[in-house]
Amino acid sequence: MNIVSWNCRGVGHPRVVPGLKYLVRVYKPDVLFLSETLSNTRRMEELRHLLGFDSCFAVNREGRGGGLAFMWRSSFHCSVTNFSSNHVDVEVADAVNDF
DSSP states (O other): OOEEEEEOSOTTSTTHHHHHHHHHHHHOOSEEEEEOOOSOHHHHHHHHHHHTOSEEEEEOOBTTBOOEEEEEOTTSEEEEEEEOSSOEEEEEEOSSOBO
């Protein structure tokens, strides 16, 4: 499994989306985790589609900071077991292994 995690400091910044497209193209992650998205669930769903992921779980920002997004491909089964504004706890499995 290939995972990319990034504190993007706001998906609204003009360099973030092109940077994410580059990371996804080069590293081909199965799972993408973004922190400090400074965004909402609707925007993360748009970004999920743009980046070519099949599913997304997002936590809305609170006030002036925060926001989390966990995106994955359909070759993995992901189940969110717990979350808050500071974390997302996910169980991940493929056809052979639980991670």
